[in-house]
Amino acid sequence: MxxxxxxxxxxxxxxxxxxSVLDVEYTPDSLMHRGRELGSLALFFRPLLETPGKASPVALIYSRSGTGKTSITKTFGGIAADMLKSKGIDLKYVHINCKFVTNMHALMQQIVRSTTGADVKGLSPDLMFREMYRQLDANNKYLLLTLDEVDWFIKRTGEDLIEQLTRYREELSRPKRLAIIFVIRDSNIDTMAELERSKLHRTFGARMLKLEPYxxxxxxxxxxxxxxxxxxxxxxxxxxxxxxxxxxxxxxxxxxxxxxxxxxxxxxxxxxxxxxxxxxxxxxxxxxTDPKVRSEDLLSLPRDEKVVLQAVANLLRKESNIYVNLSDITETYHVLCETYRSKPADNRSVREYLLDLSRIGFLDIKNAKSKLEASIHDVPIGILLEVLEPMVAKEHSD
Structure with missing residues (x-):
């Protein structure tokens, strides 16, 4: 029966x-409306494509979700590998999503396993990296590595992945066998704190590419x-x-x-x-279909950021204004913390949480004349709270 x-x-x-071609992981052979951006990546990684071994370029791609970040990096990686193969050069392309990797040790294991297949479980991240590089050198191979959703990894672990890997890369002797593309889901670099912004510019220089919405x-x-x-x-x-x-x-x-x-x-x-x-x-x-409320994205947020997001949503549900101000958000956040019997973060941290939530696309921020205001444009408040409220309540009850 x-x-x-x-x-x-x-x-x-x-x-x-x-x-299967409608699956989120699918990358079409022909990538539409990203020719200019592919050209930018070709310019960024010209040293790798024309004179491999002489330089170790890095680049940063940033934009909101659904703009083709993953597809363009996978497409470029395939093109780069094919181009060098035609010259008799072995370039391996590896793409790793950092979103659900728990720490630097686990991430380095995944990078090494995907690159060489070696078991390096007992080594420190630094030694894992050096062992991978030794094997690349011994086999005369090159690696183009894309690390996707790096911002989620940094937010969850507190480890500055970009700084650590660029330091490893700089310490390596010639020939340079590693190039890296870092991908973050950040709609606007300019909303970052000055220190973070200047660090990115020092690391990547002109090799930063923003993908505009379609x-x-x-x-x-x-x-x-x-x-x-x-x-x-x-x-x-x-x-x-x-x-x-x-x-x-x-x-x-x-x-x-x-x-x-x-x-x-x-x-x-x-x-x-x-x-x-x-x-x-x-x-x-x-x-x-909810364009912005994906439960796995909300789960990845630190607990206090979830409460701040809930505070903004609660205010927007009650108020007729499109934006709500920092003072009201902070006050509502404190009320929620009392409800959950948790210690609230300080006011400066609340501001930083709002900027973080804006960078990864949950909030829209206006920051004119030192007056910060927040709104939610891309999803009905009721739908967001339907997912967020039980999630926050459960985290505080565990």
Whole structure:
């Protein structure tokens, strides 16, 4: 009986031909509307591509989510490896997401394992790095390493990954066999504290690349590309549906959000036994798709930052203003801390938490004339609090 249920489902018509190309981890062979940015990476890493071994370049990519940071680095890594292979040079590209790595020791293990396959469990991070480099040297290989979502790692562990790895890199003798791309989810470098900003400029110089949000026209192209790859070519996703989804996503320029709506709209069509996606399926998909409240992102925030975010959301839910000021946020934060019976951070820390939340896209900040105000533009407050409130309450009860 159970087998029959599964077989019946699989025998039903579906609008899809390959759902895997709608997965968040999928990188298309042809990357749309990022040619200029790929060109910038080529300029940044020209020494690696033309004279490998003479320099060890590093670069920083930053932007909000859904702008193609991961796709562009993976695409560039593949191109770089192929270019050097044609010259008889062995370049390995390694891409690691740091978001859920717990400490520097675990991260270095993952880097070494992905690069050489060696087991270096008993070594310190410094010795792991040196052993990896020794093996690269012994085998005459080069490494282009991308470390994605570095900001989450630094926030969670307190370890300055960028500083440590650039120091390791600088200590190495020639030939230089390592180049690194650091990726952070930060919408605006200019909102960073002066010390952090100057440190980034010292480390990366001109090798900092910001990816702008996609426009509606660009989203139409990206969605259209995925439709051709993922759906049956029988008009299952008409042009007006592609335009409708792009219109929904263009306010935040988030391609990931648009692709999630597309996939869920296709699922709605399948669930209703229809052979094409209609506007109502898109509306249903949008109601199930939250562009900014991903529980794993909220979980990664330090506990006090979650409470500060809740304070902002509570104020915005009560107030008619679009922005709320620092004084009111701090007061509401203290009230929440009393409710949770936790010790509040000082006022300066609250300000820093707000700037951190802005950098990773949870808040929009105005900081004119030394007066800081915060707002939430990209998600309904009710949806955010529905996820955030029970999460914060649970953390304080554990």
């Amino acid at each position: 159970t087998n029959n249920i599964v077989q019946d489902i699989l025998q039903k018509h579906t609008v899809f031909k390959d759902e 426009t509606k026209e660009q989203l139409v192209d990206i969605i259209g590309q995925r439709v051709q790859m993922a759906f049956r070519t029988d008009g299952s996703v008409p042009d007006n549906i592609i335009d409708f989804i792009a219109e929904m996503a263009c306010s935040i320029g988030d391609a990931y959000y648009a692709i999630q709506i597309l996939w869920k709209a296709g699922k709605c069509a399948d669930n209703f036994g229809m052979d094409r996606v209609i506007p109502e399926h898109v509306r249903m998909a949008k109601s199930m």
